[in-house]
Amino acid sequence: MLKALKLEPQHCTGCMQCEMACSYENEGVFNPAKSRIKVFTFHEAGRFAPYTCTQCEEAWCMHACPVEAITLNAQTGAKEVADAVCVGCKVCTIACPFGTVNYNQATGKVIKCDLCGGDPWCAKACPTGAITWTDADQTGFQRMYAWAQQSPAGEASYILPQKKDPAAYGPSA
Amino acid sequence: MDHVIVGAGPAGIIAAETLRKHDTDCGITIIGDEPEPPYSRMAIPYLLAKQIDEAGTYLRKHDRHFDELGIEIVRDRVTGVDATANSLALESGASRGFDKLLIATGSRPATPPIDGVASPGVLPCWTLCDARRIIEWARPGAEVVLIGAGFIGCIILEALATRGATLTVVESADRMVARMMNATSANLIRKWCEHKGVTVHTGATVTAIEQGRAGGTLAVALDNGTTLNANLVITATGVNPNIEFLDGSGIDTAQGMRVNNQLQSSVADIYAAGDVAEGIDFSTGGHAVHAIQPTAAEHGRIAASNMAGHTSRYHGSVIMNVLDTMGLISSSFGLWDGADGGDATELVDPARYRYLNLQFEDDRLVGANSLGVTEHIGVIRGLIQTRVKLGKWKDKLMQDPTRVMEAYVARTQAIGYNAHVL
Ligand SMILES: Cc1cc2nc3c(=O)[nH]c(=O)nc-3n(C[C@H](O)[C@H](O)[C@H](O)COP(=O)(O)OP(=O)(O)OC[C@H]3O[C@@H](n4cnc5c(N)ncnc54)[C@H](O)[C@@H]3O)c2cc1C
Numbered sequence: 001m002l003k004a005l006k007l008e009p010q011h012c013t014g015c016m017q018c019e020m021a022c023s024y025e026n027e028g029v030f031n032p033a034k035s036r037i038k039v040f041t042f043h044e045a046g047r048f049a050p051y052t053c054t055q056c057e058e059a060w061c062m063h064a065c066p067v068e069a070i071t072l073n074a075q076t077g078a079k080e081v082a083d084a085v086c087v088g089c090k091v092c093t094i095a096c097p098f099g100t101v102n103y104n105q106a107t108g109k110v111i112k113c114d115l116c117g118g119d120p121w122c123a124k125a126c127p128t129g130a131i132t133w134t135d136a137d138q139t140g141f142q143r144m145y146a147w148a149q150q151s152p153a154g155e156a157s158y159i160l161p162q163k164k165d166p167a168a169y170g171p172s173a
Numbered sequence: 174m175d176h177v178i179v180g181a182g183p184a185g186i187i188a189a190e191t192l193r194k195h196d197t198d199c200g201i202t203i204i205g206d207e208p209e210p211p212y213s214r215m216a217i218p219y220l221l222a223k224q225i226d227e228a229g230t231y232l233r234k235h236d237r238h239f240d241e242l243g244i245e246i247v248r249d250r251v252t253g254v255d256a257t258a259n260s261l262a263l264e265s266g267a268s269r270g271f272d273k274l275l276i277a278t279g280s281r282p283a284t285p286p287i288d289g290v291a292s293p294g295v296l297p298c299w300t301l302c303d304a305r306r307i308i309e310w311a312r313p314g315a316e317v318v319l320i321g322a323g324f325i326g327c328i329i330l331e332a333l334a335t336r337g338a339t340l341t342v343v344e345s346a347d348r349m350v351a352r353m354m355n356a357t358s359a360n361l362i363r364k365w366c367e368h369k370g371v372t373v374h375t376g377a378t379v380t381a382i383e384q385g386r387a388g389g390t391l392a393v394a395l396d397n398g399t400t401l402n403a404n405l406v407i408t409a410t411g412v413n414p415n416i417e418f419l420d421g422s423g424i425d426t427a428q429g430m431r432v433n434n435q436l437q438s439s440v441a442d443i444y445a446a447g448d449v450a451e452g453i454d455f456s457t458g459g460h461a462v463h464a465i466q467p468t469a470a471e472h473g474r475i476a477a478s479n480m481a482g483h484t485s486r487y488h489g490s491v492i493m494n495v496l497d498t499m500g501l502i503s504s505s506f507g508l509w510d511g512a513d514g515g516d517a518t519e520l521v522d523p524a525r526y527r528y529l530n531l532q533f534e535d536d537r538l539v540g541a542n543s544l545g546v547t548e549h550i551g552v553i554r555g556l557i558q559t560r561v562k563l564g565k566w567k568d569k570l571m572q573d574p575t576r577v578m579e580a581y582v583a584r585t586q587a588i589g590y591n592a593h594v595l
Contacts (some may be wrong), residue, residue, distance in 0.1 A: 009586060038549075038578075040578070040579050040582045040583075042579070042583060049582050049583075049586050051582050051586070060467075060551075063187065063470045063471075063474065064466060064467045064470050066183060066213035066215040066216055066232070066466055067213055067215075067216050067225075067229065067230065067231070067232070068231075068232065068233055068234050085229070085234065087216055087219040087224060087225055087229065088219070088224075088497075089215055089216070089218075089219070089495075090495040090497065090502070090547070091215070091466050091467060091495060092551075093495060093547065093550050093551055094467070094493050094494070094495045094504055094506070094550055094551050094553075094554055095467045095470075095493075095551060095554065096551035096554075096555075097551055097552070097554050097555030097558060097559065098551065098552065098555055099549035099550065099551045099552025099553075099555060099577075099578050099581065100549070100551070101551060102547065102548055102549065103502070103547045105547075
C-alpha cells in the first residue's frame with residue numbers, strides 16, 4: 001500500500017524538529033536552511049504550518065527537467081532528483097508552482113523532498129502528529145489531492161481549468 | 174491512429190511519451206533532422222563548462238527508451254506539408270502520411286545582418302554541432318566576443334569563462350537581458366559581470382567582422398568606435414521559429430505557428446508545440462512565441478492529450494526564466510514590467526546583489542523579477558498562475574516582498590485566513 005505524508009498545520013507547534021531531522025538526515029547538518037520541509041510561522045496568529053513537496057501528480061518539476069534528472073520512484077510515489085544527472089539549470093525551481101524545489105548553491109544541484117526513500121524523518125521527528133506518514137488510502141489520497149489543488153481555489157486557472165482529466169496528468173509510470 | 178511528430182526536441186519527445194500514455198496501440202513516429210539522439214539544447218552550457226559529456230545532454234538516458242515505448246525515431250527533414258492530403262514531403266525524397274501531425278520543429282538562432290558574419294570563427298550556440306565547434310575555438314586565453322546579451326548569451330558566459338576565455342559582450346539594447354529583466358536588476362547583472370572580468374558594451378552594435386591583423390583572429394568593429402580583437406565570435410541575437418517548410422500549406426502562421434488553447438493549428442489534424450508555436454500567453458491572453466523549456470514541455474503534453482482525443486484546454490503558459498550569469502542567479506516571471514494600473518513593490522540591495530520586484534493587478538501577483546533570491550522561487554509562478562487573491566497579504570508583500578512563500582502558504586493552506594484566523 002502506497003503511503004503519503006500527511007501535514008496537519010493545526011497540530012504544529014513550530015518546534016522545528018522536522019527541519020532539524022530533515023537537514024541532518026539528508027544533508028548531514030542540523031541546519032533548517034538546508035531542510036526540505038519548512039515550517040512557516042504566522043506570528044500574528046501564533047500559528048505554524050509545515051510545508052513541503054506534495055509529490056503532486058502533475059510533477060511540474062519532473063516534466064520541465066531537460067535532462068531526466070527528476071524521476072518517479074514507483075515504490076514511494078516520490079519525484080526524486082538524481083544528483084549525478086542534474087546539471088543545476090534550475091528550471092524545475094521556477095516550474096514548481098508550490099515553491100518546493102530549491103537550488104543549493106554549494107552543490108550546484110537542486111534539492112527537494114524525496115520522502116527519505118519511504119521512511120520520512122520529518123514524520124518520525126514530529127512530536128505532535130502534525131506530520132504523519134500514513135497509508136495513502138482513498139481518503140488520504142483525496143486529502144493530498146485536495147491539498148495540492150487548494151491553490152487554484154475557486155478561480156481555478158490551472159492547467160486544465162475546464163475539467164480535470166486524470167489520464168492527461170495522471171501519475172507517469 | 175497514426176501520429177507523426179516533426180522535431181525530436183523536448184516538445185516532440187514529451188508529446189510522443191504523452192501520446193503513448195493515452196494510447197498503447199497508436200503508431201508514433203518522430204521525424205527529426207539532427208544526427209544525435211534526442212537532446213536538450215538547454216544542457217549545452219553545462220557541456221561547454223565540462224560538467225557533463227554529450228550523453229549528459231540527452232533527453233532520455235536509456236538506450237532502449239524509445240524502442241520500449243514503441244516510438245519510432247526517423248532521421249530526415251520535412252520539406253513540405255500537404256494539409257489536405259495529410260501527407261509530408263521529406264528531404265530523402267520519401268513522403269509520409271499521418272492521421273494527426275504535431276509540428277515541434279523549434280526555433281533557430283537569428284543571423285544578425287553584419288558584414289562578415291559568415292566568417293569562420295563566427296558561430297551561434299544552438300546545437301550540439303555548434304557546441305563542438307565552440308569547444309574547439311574557445312581555448313584557454315582565447316578572446317571571445319559575444320554579440321547579444323540576451324538570455325542565452327548570459328547563460329553561456331560562465332561556461333566560456335570556465336574554459337579560460339576572455340569575454341566581451343556587445344548588446345544593442347540599453348541593458349543586458351532587456352527582454353527579461355528591468356533596468357535596476359539588469360544593471361546589477363552588468364556590474365556583477367564587470368566585477369567578474371567581463372567587458373560589457375550596451376547600446377552598441379557590431380558594424381563589421383573582418384580578418385584581424387594576427388593570423389586567425391577577427392576584428393569586430395562597433396558603432397561606438399571600438400574595435401575588438403576576437404578568436405571566436407558567438408552570435409546570440411534572438412531566435413526565429415522554423416516554419417518555412419509550412420509555406421503554401423495553408424496553415425496559419427505569424428511569428429510562429431498560430432495555435433489555440435488546445436495547441437491546435439488552423440488545420441484540425443495539425444498541432445504545434447514548443448519554440449515553433451505561437452501559443453497563448455497566460456499573462457496577456459494573446460499569442461506569443463516563448464521559446465523556453467517549460468512552455469515546450471507544457472505544450473508537448475497538452476498537444477498530445479488533444480491529439481489522443483482527450484480534450485484539454487488551458488489558459489496559456491506563463492513566460493518565465495531563471496538565469497545564472499557567472500554565478501548571479503536571476504529570474505523573471507509573467508508581467509515583470511507591470512500591468513496597467515497595477516501596483517509594484519521593490520526590494521533593492523545592490524551591495525548584496527539582491528533584488529526583488531513584484532507586480533500586482535488588484536490583489537493578485539502578475540509578474541516578478543529577482544536577483545540573488547532562489548528559495549521557494551517557484552511559488553511566484555504558483556501565485557501568478559493560480560491567480561490567488563492575496564487579500565491583506567498584498568500589503569504585507571508591498572512592505573516586504575521577500576514574504577511571497579509565506580503569503581502563498583497563508584492564502585492557500587488551511588491556516589490563517591483560510592481558517593478565518595488571520
Ligand atoms: C544554449 C541554450 C540554453 C538554453 N537555456 C534555456 C534555459 O535555461 N531555460 C529555458 O527555458 N530554455 C532554455 N533554452 C531554450 C530551450 O532549449 C528551448 O526552448 C527548447 O529546446 C525548445 O524545445 P523544442 O522541442 O520546441 O525545440 P528544439 O529543442 O529546437 O527541437 C526542435 C527539433 O526539430 C528539428 N527540426 C527543425 N526543423 C525540422 C524539419 N523541417 N524536419 C525535421 N526536424 C526539424 C530541429 O533540428 C530540432 O532538433 C536554451 C537554448 C539554448 C540553445
